[in-house]
Structures are given as C-alpha cells and as structure tokens.
Amino acid sequence: MMKISMPEVTASKLTKISVALLTNADIEGVRQVSLPDQQIKFAGTADEFLAEDSETIHRHVIKRQWFRAGSDLHTMCKQTARIMSVLFIGLLSTGAYAQGLDFRVETGGVTFSKNDVSIPGDTGTRFDMTDLTGRSATPYLRLYGTYQFNPQHAVRLTFAPLSVDGRGTLSKSVQFQDQRFVAGQAIDADYQFNTYRATYRWTFYDQGPWQWGVGAAALVRDAEITLAQGETKATKSNVGVVPLLHGYGQYRLSDRAALILDVEGAWSPMGRAVDAALMLEYHLGDGWYGALGYRTLEGGADNDEVYNFSWLHYGLASLRYRF
Structure with missing residues (x-):
C-alpha cells in the first residue's frame, strides 16, 4: 500500500x-x-x-492537498476528456475541424480572503470558514475546451473543481444545519465548490490590436460544506444552474504576445457571481500558448436556505494548444 x-x-x-x-x-x-x-x-x-497550533496542522494539510492535486489530475482529465471527445468527434464528423479547436489547462494556487457561511441562511450562525480551513494557498486545476466555428462565433466548455479543508476553532458556538458546534474546540471542515460551464461568445470587434467579444454562459454548481466535531457532523449540499453573462477582451502587444481579459458574472437580489481573469499570453510556436496571470472569483447566495459569500484569489499559469 x-x-x-x-x-x-x-x-x-x-x-x-x-x-x-x-x-x-x-x-x-x-x-x-x-x-x-x-x-x-x-x-x-x-x-x-x-x-x-492550528497553523502547524494547516501546513501539513496544505502539503497533503498538493499531493492530492496530482492524483486528482488524472481523474479530472478523464472526466473532461469524455466531454471534450464528444465535441471533438462531432466536429470531425461535420468536417469543420480545421476551423479551430483548442484545449487549455490552468493551474496555480488559490487563497480565500473571505468565506462567510450561515446555514440555514435565516436561522444559522454566521461564521468565517477560513477560521477552520485557513488562508494558505491551495493548489487548483481548471480545464477548458473551445471550438471556434468561425472568426465571430465560439463555444467553450469549462471544468473548474475547487476543494479546501482543514481543522481549527471558532470564537463562538455555531448552529449549522441544525447541529451545534461548540466554541474553542477543534472542528474539521471541508468546503467544496465545483462548477461546470458552457459559454457562447460572439466576437463583434476585431481590428488592429483590439478584439472584443460578448456572450452568455450556463453554470452548473456542485457545492458542499461539511463540519465535524467529535460525534457531531453536519453537511449541506447544493446543486443548481446559474445563467451568466460573458465578456472578453484582447490587446495584441506583438505577433506573439497578447493581454487577455476574460469575465463571466451575474447579479440578482438573491446573490451574485463574478469570475474574472487577466492574463499575459505568449505564442510558444507550433500551436502552443503559455500564459501567466491573476484570477478573482467573488460572490455567493443569500436566501432562507443558504448564506455563503466568498472571495477567492488565484495566481495562475496556463498552457493552451490550438489545432
């Protein structure tokens, strides 16, 4: 073993x-x-x-998460490959393959500056999950597949898993999912927020160094929060579909380098979501592109069932291949 x-x-x-x-x-x-x-x-x-010391435990947990990210990569690639292969085979059968298909892997470290939780949203105790999971950088991975039908129209599929866990204490007792967790005693916490997206983009301007596009996306979220303290354990799961608006901007610095802004988001009285990335991409040659940048993800929901607002910060590196 x-x-x-x-x-x-x-x-x-x-x-x-x-x-x-x-x-x-x-x-x-x-x-x-x-x-x-x-x-x-x-x-x-x-x-x-x-x-x-909780920080000592967090350091061990973070090391474990970096190892786990490596094993998760194989599983995530297999799941996404199934989705992408359906798209790939469909494009080949139509003879439109040469128009432009690309795959991108994005990885790096992600940290929370805020992760406020209250479950149920109207009667639960509000607390900060980072007191339990810590604020240290955690490895992450995202996978993308994009098909460019023509210079104006494109569809992108995104697989963006996210999971952090840890052990800590809270300064006050918490009522979570009808279970009581006592202040000052160790609590094990697990926070998961996986998303799957399909995005359509219309490029309405492409002249000189500038390119601008707009569109829409459908996001499927698979979220789960678990707290455990001794024999007391509670879990809240939530699966749903969220419509998003999409915006894209690119400024070509040279024949090989470009500055890229990619944003998806939405707002309603019950919550909001913004996922924005600013990247510097460089054409490495033979269809390969590398990029470095920053991504931020902010938002949440506020209703009788769930209150959860988070703000995440990503240091990213990506590798893209265009056929």
Missing part, C-alpha cells in the same frame, strides 16, 4: 500524512486523527493534539 511520508515539523508531534488509510501496524504507538479525506499520524495524546 502506497504511503507518502512528510518531513517532521519542528516542535510538533505531527509526523506524516497518508494517501491511503492507515493500518493497525501503522498506528502502533501513535494516535490516528481523521481530517476530511485524509489521515494524520500524531505521536501524542488527544489533549496534546488539541493543543497543537
């Missing part, structure tokens, strides 16, 4: 994080502590574990 051992942290009894479940032989002489989707080996007593 594969296990990955992490370096010891100075002045901490946290010793390693295991990809697989730990066996009885593994935990002989140590204490096994479960966090969402991972196992931490802790060479100490339960009281000593609760006394551990």
